Amino acid sequence: MTTVAELLIETLAEHGVTQVWGVVGDALNPVTDAIRREDRVEWVGVRHEEVGAFAAGAQAQLSGRLGVCMGTVGPGAIHLLNGLYDAKKSRVPLLAICGQVPREDMGSDFFQEVDNDVLFADVAVFSATVTSVDQLPRLIEQAGNAALQERGVAVLTLPGDVGGMEVPKDTPVPRFVTEQPPVPPTDAALDAAAAAVDAAATVTLLVGHGAKHARAEVLALAERLQAPMVLTLKAKETLEHDNPFEVGQSGLLGNHASAVAFERCDLLLMVGTDFPYTQFLPHGTTTVQLDADGTHIGRRTPVEHAVVGDARLALTGLLERVAARTDGEHLDRARSSYDAWRERQQQFLDPSYDRRPKGLLRRRVDNPEGRVRPELLAALLDRYADPDAIFTVDTGMATTWLARFVRMSGERRLLGSFNLGSMANAMPQALGAAGLDRSRQVVACCGDGGLSMLLGDLLTAASHDLPVKLVVFDNGRLGMVKLEMEQAGLPEFGTVLHNPDFARVAEAVGLRGIRVEDPHDLEEAVRQTLAHDGPVLLDVLTNPDEVSIPPKPTLSQAWGFAIAKTKEAVASAE
Numbered sequence: 001m002t003t004v005a006e007l008l009i010e011t012l013a014e015h016g017v018t019q020v021w022g023v024v025g026d027a028l029n030p031v032t033d034a035i036r037r038e039d040r041v042e043w044v045g046v047r048h049e050e051v052g053a054f055a056a057g058a059q060a061q062l063s064g065r066l067g068v069c070m071g072t073v074g075p076g077a078i079h080l081l082n083g084l085y086d087a088k089k090s091r092v093p094l095l096a097i098c099g100q101v102p103r104e105d106m107g108s109d110f111f112q113e114v115d116n117d118v119l120f121a122d123v124a125v126f127s128a129t130v131t132s133v134d135q136l137p138r139l140i141e142q143a144g145n146a147a148l149q150e151r152g153v154a155v156l157t158l159p160g161d162v163g164g165m166e167v168p169k170d171t172p173v174p175r176f177v178t179e180q181p182p183v184p185p186t187d188a189a190l191d192a193a194a195a196a197v198d199a200a201a202t203v204t205l206l207v208g209h210g211a212k213h214a215r216a217e218v219l220a221l222a223e224r225l226q227a228p229m230v231l232t233l234k235a236k237e238t239l240e241h242d243n244p245f246e247v248g249q250s251g252l253l254g255n256h257a258s259a260v261a262f263e264r265c266d267l268l269l270m271v272g273t274d275f276p277y278t279q280f281l282p283h284g285t286t287t288v289q290l291d292a293d294g295t296h297i298g299r300r301t302p303v304e305h306a307v308v309g310d311a312r313l314a315l316t317g318l319l320e321r322v323a324a325r326t327d328g329e330h331l332d333r334a335r336s337s338y339d340a341w342r343e344r345q346q347q348f349l350d351p352s353y354d355r356r357p358k359g360l361l362r363r364r365v366d367n368p369e370g371r372v373r374p375e376l377l378a379a380l381l382d383r384y385a386d387p388d389a390i391f392t393v394d395t396g397m398a399t400t401w402l403a404r405f406v407r408m409s410g411e412r413r414l415l416g417s418f419n420l421g422s423m424a425n426a427m428p429q430a431l432g433a434a435g436l437d438r439s440r441q442v443v444a445c446c447g448d449g450g451l452s453m454l455l456g457d458l459l460t461a462a463s464h465d466l467p468v469k470l471v472v473f474d475n476g477r478l479g480m481v482k483l484e485m486e487q488a489g490l491p492e493f494g495t496v497l498h499n500p501d502f503a504r505v506a507e508a509v510g511l512r513g514i515r516v517e518d519p520h521d522l523e524e525a526v527r528q529t530l531a532h533d534g535p536v537l538l539d540v541l542t543n544p545d546e547v548s549i550p551p552k553p554t555l556s557q558a559w560g561f562a563i564a565k566t567k568e569a570v571a572s573a574e
């Protein structure tokens, strides 16, 4: 005989799922029992379900297969929510298997009862409660197909008495549809876009994650148009390396060269990007937008020419139509600005460098205790991490340091909560990545606020032998919020974190722990961390007053900073 739970787990194993993440309990006991007896699927018990959702989401991003997490009745399911929203916004195929009270108690406000189909209505592309074996195998198939085809979250809820029910003998094992043939753009759209491109004196490309499979084509187009290429953070992974046209990122973590590239272009060509920070985009230019998803067209900036279709096909179509250019002045100007900026960044890698920016942001970066500059830590991770390392990064200042100092080699991967912007994603995502391949190096760049939010799951790294390298940018602050407050002219408030020695915490739970307080110890510590053959946490006390300067700091940001610093000085003198 086969039970509902066994059919579900066999389906997932056939699809290629190798791990399921969650917390065991009540309604889901038949499911975990089926996993226990299925050799192809490993159960990873986490301490907080949110960690399971983030880890499974990371696995889906890396493997292209369905990620799977579980949360049992009521609170266990609710704990998944933040990780599920991250998957939704990153467009990641994720299946959440959730528990429910037994069918006879449903609808009676029973102990722990929560209506999952209502709870998950906003986050899920598909959500259903299995109330009869007659719904199988179709509900399983629909859930998997919805997650994979719509690249989102599917939720299957099993009431307590359903998981162990027997399915009819000849019930076929559901199979999921994974093919997604690329949609070609129309000739008319390509003709109009190409004519606009040819009419423009200068073109700048803004390229996002949607072009990740079209690297050769996007580079060929940049060469043909002599166009600088601003990359979104999500495009960095595949497009940064060996790319003579890229000028880094825009937005708060970007650099001045992107502003040069935007300000001086007649035409902005957006490829596979939904970059949301409109204030950084150029104004008064003609815009051409290529996107596989027509709902993305024009939602960030007015678009004169829309090309809806697969990025590779659309770029190939443009390459067949646009004229080659020989004038490289626009490209050279943006690239020179980029080279100069990268050169200046190197100064931060000298521990004795005293930074005094010129102009509006002139001020001294306080570092009275001689703490490690976060830039140096990121640069050393870049230097010593494997060429195919997987990096995960927490939302916060760590994202800026990684964006600026860690280069993607082509084989390196980069995961973050880049659309939801949740804290505490880096450690869970690293666990997920390590679970897929324990021999590949996984480096998590964690904020101290982010790490401590889901700290309990350090235990998962130890107990499931997940050899993650957890690097804590320990500035004793909710640093990004400190920066926000100061740019707005508010004195820093509520951002100080009274942290433990995270290295000792790590040791206590079974990881190796290394702590660095003196910049001179950093290089050796980074080497040891990355070379350690098991889970390890490197706790680095970094300077909380290190700030990042955006591509075009505004007058109000600079004033705000000055005012906030004055208020803080007054407060500390009182």
Ligand SMILES: Cc1ncc(C[n+]2csc(CCOP(=O)(O)OP(=O)(O)O)c2C)c(N)n1
Pocket (backbone or CB within 6 Å): 394, 395, 396, 397, 398, 421, 422, 423, 424, 446, 447, 448, 449, 450, 451, 473, 475, 477, 478, 479, 480, 481
């Ligand atoms: C779950 C969640 N809560 C709050 C925020 C708002 N927020 C964004 S960054 C940040 C501070 C992050 O601090 P930390 O992890 O220490 O990193 P740092 O910025 O200091 O490098 C906060 C509170 C958020 N993005 N996500």
